[in-house]
Amino acid sequence: MKAVTLLGKDQIVIQNDYEHHKTLGAHDVEIKIMACGVCGSDVHYYTHGRIGPYVVEKPMVLGHEAAGQIIAVGSEVKHLKVGDRVCIEPGVPRFDSPETLAGCYNLDPELTFFATPPIDGCLCTSIIHPAAFTFKLPDEVSYYEGAMVEPVAIGMQGATKAGIKPGDIALVYGAGTIGIVTALCALAGGCSDVIIVDMIDSKLEVARSFKNIHALNSQRDDVKALIDELTCGQGVDIVFECCGAGPVIANISQYVKAAGTVVLTGIPLELPPFDIVAAQAKEVTFKTVFRYANMYPRTIRLIRSGALDIKRLISKVYDFEDAVAAFDRAASGSAGDVKIMIDCANA
Numbered sequence: 001m002k003a004v005t006l007l008g009k010d011q012i013v014i015q016n017d018y019e020h021h022k023t024l025g026a027h028d029v030e031i032k033i034m035a036c037g038v039c040g041s042d043v044h045y046y047t048h049g050r051i052g053p054y055v056v057e058k059p060m061v062l063g064h065e066a067a068g069q070i071i072a073v074g075s076e077v078k079h080l081k082v083g084d085r086v087c088i089e090p091g092v093p094r095f096d097s098p099e100t101l102a103g104c105y106n107l108d109p110e111l112t113f114f115a116t117p118p119i120d121g122c123l124c125t126s127i128i129h130p131a132a133f134t135f136k137l138p139d140e141v142s143y144y145e146g147a148m149v150e151p152v153a154i155g156m157q158g159a160t161k162a163g164i165k166p167g168d169i170a171l172v173y174g175a176g177t178i179g180i181v182t183a184l185c186a187l188a189g190g191c192s193d194v195i196i197v198d199m200i201d202s203k204l205e206v207a208r209s210f211k212n213i214h215a216l217n218s219q220r221d222d223v224k225a226l227i228d229e230l231t232c233g234q235g236v237d238i239v240f241e242c243c244g245a246g247p248v249i250a251n252i253s254q255y256v257k258a259a260g261t262v263v264l265t266g267i268p269l270e271l272p273p274f275d276i277v278a279a280q281a282k283e284v285t286f287k288t289v290f291r292y293a294n295m296y297p298r299t300i301r302l303i304r305s306g307a308l309d310i311k312r313l314i315s316k317v318y319d320f321e322d323a324v325a326a327f328d329r330a331a332s333g334s335a336g337d338v339k340i341m342i343d344c345a346n347a
């Protein structure tokens, strides 16, 4: 079968003779991949050959944001059948780990995640995957939207952990893919308004196209003034930190109201300084996000309902054969791009 394979730093090839060497277990399904999104982590492995301790030491198939069609089901699979259109949750925990049994399977230290060395990703012709981590797409939800469920689920985890109440006002710092999907999830979760902040205008333009998202450039606009105006000077109910920038994290408590909530989703590259006293003075509640658990069904339902209108986040679609160009575009950092999608139907 075909696969988009990272050989090492700066080297991606389209392989024609890839084998995943898995056999269909009783609780597995086999899926013909139809669409796969390009994620910042794929691009980072491409440009750096590693992310922290995860080093690409042998060829690795890329991709973890995928949707497809079921082509075979294991003997014990009840909720899926051949022909179903599905999306794929890429992180598979041990089913009997303490974390899984506690309901936070995303925290299982032995969880395997597509396209994290040495585990191959799913940007290939077909995969075998546990049925429990494979979710049926309603007819109204396209394969491209199905592939987008993965990054949106991170926003859903943040919105859920924030404990949004109807009519809350939120601030999202960072208008990259994660910031924008988090803003949309905050609105879908009941926020009346979301202020989103970035330093790059083309990032903010996409965010601004959504109703009730106020997009501000931190280098030009007065963020504090808009927060004061919308909240009568009290501060926002919730801040979602989605840029991972040290100076932003250090002073994140300045925007939130007394006894408000800050959700830390951005991952700083270095240990950031942090103003503890400012947080204490407001008794801020901090929540942290590591991917997601149990978010796929909810995300799919909100995409179907229209509450999460994510189609316009797909900036450009490439054919599977042009996958290297797709990664090159993503690596070039075209600022207006939110999500690059690869159509795998002909792979």
Ligand SMILES: NC(=O)c1ccc[n+]([C@@H]2O[C@H](COP(=O)([O-])OP(=O)(O)OC[C@H]3O[C@@H](n4cnc5c(N)ncnc54)[C@H](O)[C@@H]3O)[C@@H](O)[C@H]2O)c1
Residues within 6 Å of the ligand: 040, 154, 173, 174, 175, 176, 177, 178, 179, 197, 198, 199, 200, 203, 218, 242, 243, 244, 245, 247, 248, 264, 265, 266, 267, 268, 289, 290, 291, 292
């Ligand atoms: N917790 C998780 O499970 C999880 C999952 C995926 C990504 N992440 C993290 O979330 C963050 C966002 O991911 P992404 O894919 O959207 O990245 P991205 O690079 O596309 O977006 C980050 C945005 O933050 C903006 N930014 C950076 N510094 C800023 C500053 N000082 N002020 C204002 N804006 C600033 C950038 O211009 C950019 O638009 C990253 O740190 C990433 O590692 C976390």
Ligand SMILES: [Zn+2]
Residues within 6 Å of the ligand: 039, 040, 041, 064, 065, 150, 151
């Ligand atoms: Zn991703």
